[in-house]
Amino acid sequence: MKINTILLNIGFRILAIVAAFLFTVLIIAAIQAQPFEAYKNILLGSIGNPQKFGEVVRAWLPLIIVTSGLMVTYTAGLWNIGVEGQITMGAIFTTAVLRLLQDQSIAPGLILVLAIIAGAVGGILWASIAGLLKIYGGINEIFAGLGLNFVADAIILWLIFGPWKRPGVGSMSGTIPFKDTLRLPTLPGSPISIWPVLIAAFLVITIYIVLRGSYFGLRLKAIGKNIRAAYLKGVPTAKYMLGAFMLCGLCAGLAGAIQVTGVHFRLVPSIASGYGFLGILVAMLVNYQVLWALPVAFVFSTLNTGSIQLPIVMKLDASLSGVLQSSLVLFVLLFEGVRKKIMGKAGDG
Amino acid sequence: MPSPIKINQHVAIMNIQLIAIDKSFGNVHANDHINMVIPSGTIQGILGENGAGKTTLMKILSGFYQPDSGRILLDGQPVTIHSPSDAIQNGIGMLNQDPLDFPPLRVLDNFVLGQKGGINLKAGKARKSLEEIQNKFGFHFNPDNYVENLTVGERQQLEILRLLYLGAQVLILDEPTTGISAEQKEKIFKTLVKLIKEGKTVIFVSHKLEEVEGLCSQVVVLRQGKVVGEAKPPYKTKDLVRMMFGKEIKLAERYSCKNETPRIVLKDLCMEDSRLQIKDINLQVCRGEIIGLAGMEGSGQQLFLRSLAGLVVPVSGEISVDGKLMNRKSYHNFQKAGVYYVPAARLEEGLISGFSLTEHVVLVEDQRGFFIKTGAHRLAVQNKIKNFNIQGKPESQVEQLSGGNQQRLSLALLRSPQSVLLLEHPMRGLDMESVIDIWNKLQDYCRQGSSLFFASSDLEEVMRYSDRILVFFGGKVSKALVAEKMSVDQLGQMIGGKGFERGA
Numbered sequence: 001m002k003i004n005t006i007l008l009n010i011g012f013r014i015l016a017i018v019a020a021f022l023f024t025v026l027i028i029a030a031i032q033a034q035p036f037e038a039y040k041n042i043l044l045g046s047i048g049n050p051q052k053f054g055e056v057v058r059a060w061l062p063l064i065i066v067t068s069g070l071m072v073t074y075t076a077g078l079w080n081i082g083v084e085g086q087i088t089m090g091a092i093f094t095t096a097v098l099r100l101l102q103d104q105s106i107a108p109g110l111i112l113v114l115a116i117i118a119g120a121v122g123g124i125l126w127a128s129i130a131g132l133l134k135i136y137g138g139i140n141e142i143f144a145g146l147g148l149n150f151v152a153d154a155i156i157l158w159l160i161f162g163p164w165k166r167p168g169v170g171s172m173s174g175t176i177p178f179k180d181t182l183r184l185p186t187l188p189g190s191p192i193s194i195w196p197v198l199i200a201a202f203l204v205i206t207i208y209i210v211l212r213g214s215y216f217g218l219r220l221k222a223i224g225k226n227i228r229a230a231y232l233k234g235v236p237t238a239k240y241m242l243g244a245f246m247l248c249g250l251c252a253g254l255a256g257a258i259q260v261t262g263v264h265f266r267l268v269p270s271i272a273s274g275y276g277f278l279g280i281l282v283a284m285l286v287n288y289q290v291l292w293a294l295p296v297a298f299v300f301s302t303l304n305t306g307s308i309q310l311p312i313v314m315k316l317d318a319s320l321s322g323v324l325q326s327s328l329v330l331f332v333l334l335f336e337g338v339r340k341k342i343m344g345k346a347g348d349g
Numbered sequence: 350m351p352s353p354i355k356i357n358q359h360v361a362i363m364n365i366q367l368i369a370i371d372k373s374f375g376n377v378h379a380n381d382h383i384n385m386v387i388p389s390g391t392i393q394g395i396l397g398e399n400g401a402g403k404t405t406l407m408k409i410l411s412g413f414y415q416p417d418s419g420r421i422l423l424d425g426q427p428v429t430i431h432s433p434s435d436a437i438q439n440g441i442g443m444l445n446q447d448p449l450d451f452p453p454l455r456v457l458d459n460f461v462l463g464q465k466g467g468i469n470l471k472a473g474k475a476r477k478s479l480e481e482i483q484n485k486f487g488f489h490f491n492p493d494n495y496v497e498n499l500t501v502g503e504r505q506q507l508e509i510l511r512l513l514y515l516g517a518q519v520l521i522l523d524e525p526t527t528g529i530s531a532e533q534k535e536k537i538f539k540t541l542v543k544l545i546k547e548g549k550t551v552i553f554v555s556h557k558l559e560e561v562e563g564l565c566s567q568v569v570v571l572r573q574g575k576v577v578g579e580a581k582p583p584y585k586t587k588d589l590v591r592m593m594f595g596k597e598i599k600l601a602e603r604y605s606c607k608n609e610t611p612r613i614v615l616k617d618l619c620m621e622d623s624r625l626q627i628k629d630i631n632l633q634v635c636r637g638e639i640i641g642l643a644g645m646e647g648s649g650q651q652l653f654l655r656s657l658a659g660l661v662v663p664v665s666g667e668i669s670v671d672g673k674l675m676n677r678k679s680y681h682n683f684q685k686a687g688v689y690y691v692p693a694a695r696l697e698e699g700l701i702s703g704f705s706l707t708e709h710v711v712l713v714e715d716q717r718g719f720f721i722k723t724g725a726h727r728l729a730v731q732n733k734i735k736n737f738n739i740q741g742k743p744e745s746q747v748e749q750l751s752g753g754n755q756q757r758l759s760l761a762l763l764r765s766p767q768s769v770l771l772l773e774h775p776m777r778g779l780d781m782e783s784v785i786d787i788w789n790k791l792q793d794y795c796r797q798g799s800s801l802f803f804a805s806s807d808l809e810e811v812m813r814y815s816d817r818i819l820v821f822f823g824g825k826v827s828k829a830l831v832a833e834k835m836s837v838d839q840l841g842q843m844i845g846g847k848g849f850e851r852g853a
Contacts, residue, residue, distance in 0.1 A: 209720075213720050213721055213723070214719050214720050214721060215711070215716045215719065215720075215721055216719070218708060218711055218712060218721060219712065221704075221708075222701050222704065222708075222712055225701050225702060225703045225704065226697075226698075226700075226701045226702060228697070228698050229697070229698050229699060229700060229701045230701065230712075231680070232680075232690065232692060232698055232699070233701075233709075233712055233713050233762070234681060234684050234713060235712070236681060
């Protein structure tokens with residue numbers, strides 16, 4: 001790529017961010033609030049102090065784990081909308097193992113490891129169902145995923161209000177919190193645990209390398225670009241697509257496990273926290289480039305964590321951060337389209 | 350007495366002038382400073398071998414591409430053509446090598462596509478217009494038929510009607526006679542002559558000398574992106590060939606196999622798809638033998654080839670390759686047995702757009718370890734490029750290659766040794782030099798023991814290269830006819846269905 005093209009690419013990205021910023025300023029002004037006040041509060045409530053910064057990082061880790069998983073399905077041309085349910089299933093499996101083993105005399109560290117592995121299995125299982133429905137049932141993975149999301153939601157609600165309810169009465173605040181030893185150990189003076197950091201680092205690097213330089217990655221790319229031709233060229237497409245789903249499910253399941261063991265310390269109905277859908281947005285924004293997912297996901301986590309301040313301080317709705325994030329995505333995609341139109345004609349022959 | 354220069358007031362004249370058109374794709378200089386004047390009321394031939402830049406130039410004129418530099422003048426007025434719909438507003442319509450229509454839609458829907466107007470399609474009016482315009486040119490379409498049921502030739506005719514209806518004064522036809530029957534070719538040519546009599550302009554892009562000689566009012570020859578010559582009738586074939594290739598070329602001799610070991614045996618094979626049923630095929634093909642599949646397009650050749658490749662599961666009967674029964678085995682098992690299929694649609698099924706030559710080579714090779722060793726393939730790719738004479742670089746993306754080079758790559762990607770090669774219209778849209786070149790390669794494979802099946806709508810090609818010929822007619826398949834004992838006339842009649850009951 002020429003330097004000019006790279007500069008132009010970056011220029012368009014910046015332009016998109018500015019446009020999204022202006023757009024949200026207009027929206028905030030339209031609800032008669034102070035836009036800059038709102039931004040200030042978001043920043044103060046996120047990267048403004050060390051404690052909040054820790055929370056941003058804590059939210060960032062599961063998001064990048066989910067996003068790197070989505071890179072795999074995205075590369076294979078699959079829209080794994082079911083990722084949200086896969087996170088939920090991961091969380092459920094983790095909780096199940098924790099509940100099963102919490103009163104046994106097993107080392108808590110081992111229980112945690114087993115629980116996290118169980119989370120990965122739960123995610124893989126749920127993703128495999130979507131994959132099998134797509135490959136052998138001819139059901140579009142978007143619809144299969146949506147359906148499975150609803151099923152996962154139903155299961156988690158049933159567990160929280162049924163078999164796993166708190167003594168007396170079930171509540172939206174979830175199951176009984178696990179004891180301290182069954183929580184991921186945090187760094188002193190910070191809500192961050194080293195476990196998810198290691199898991200995230202491992203997954204991001206592995207997936208980056210696999211997609212870039214392995215036969216598996218090349219074949220997934222071939223499937224994503226032209227599944228028919230890939231099949232005719234000898235790629236076992238069914239196997240690879242299922243593999244992509246399972247790898248994404250593994251990541252989602254791990255994110256769910258981290259949500260249980262490192263963030264909420266119990267199962268809550270909204271355990272997936274929208275990370276699945278957020279991850280899809282991030283994946284779309286960075287367009288196959290795994291490493292770019294890190295800063296983008298960080299910005300999203302900042303907005304998410306910071307906007308919790310809005311209802312408290314300014315009596316604004318917290319969903320404003322959703323508006324920010326989605327307008328960011330829309331503007332980036334829009335400007336990407338414009339950029340392609342301007343310079344694309346020469347390129348795509 | 351009417352003055353000869355008086356022209357019907359509905360007919361606009363359109364002189365086209367291309368000035369210093371330049372266009373590059375990556376490292377490929379597709380059009381290099383091209384100048385051309387095309388007067389209205391003529392058929393302008395654009396002749397050139399594969400990759401000469403013909404299609405690129407036409408796509409610039411019709412708004413698919415923007416030139417890097419250069420100007421287009423219509424009747425002396427400079428115009429900028431941003432898109433195909435821009436082109437049609439300027440009166441320029443292009444018929445592509447591959448029809449760009451929408452097969453799942455009806456004829457009428459395709460006909461009105463691209464029209465200006467609101468949501469109200471005025472179906473009644475469109476139906477009437479289609480009726481009028483097809484009567485004028487002697488075409489017969491049922492407006493409610495679905496386009497996927499039409500042959501390539503018919504889809505082409507429909508596209509011409511659509512462009513005329515949209516007001517095209519200039520009609521660009523890019524290799525229009527590939528994949529259509531002789532009859533349809535006649536019809537198209539008659540239509541073109543009719544059009545220029547009305548004062549319209551036709552640009553006829555081809556690599557087929559006969560057609561260009563028989564049809565065009567004048568010819569421009571392109572080679573390697575440059576205009577290398579012009580000619581007016583009477584044409585001298587030798588001169589045109591020399592301009593096209595920069596040298597004279599000769600055809601390869603036919604190679605005939607004498608080896609008797611059967612490579613592939615078909616026993617009572619029956620197959621069907623949603624449209625066709627092919628029954629009771631019995632055939633033994635020996636090593637090195639070439640079987641040509643002749644017939645109108647869509648008569649079952651594709652179903653036959655795909656069944657032999659393992660892509661379609663036969664209803665009954667047996668296929669064995671090298672003595673191994675292949676029934677109900679998957680396509681990938683057929684590949685392992687050395688059966689390779691090369692589909693006609695190169696960019697849709699054959700190759701992966703967006704992938705480079707190197708990526709294709711890595712994709713089809715055996716996996717060695719988990720990670721791809723960068724650099725280990727450079728030599729393999731360069732060898733393939735050299736051996737198959739591909740005009741492209743290891744990092745070129747396949748969609749930047751010309752049709753001929755895409756086909757060369759498709760063949761280069763086949764693993765060897767192959768037992769059975771199944772090729773669907775392998776030479777479609779290729780220039781003479783590529784055809785000869787690629788056939789030499791294929792005959793080499795056969796000498797090494799591969800058996801080859803190929804479908805083609807070019808009778809001469811079928812006659813020249815096949816040892817035996819299967820004629821397809823509406824799902825009926827003839828006996829395997831020995832090519833040497835056939836004449837083109839006989840073959841032509843069989844393709845039209847004559848004598849089929851007796852012959853089959």
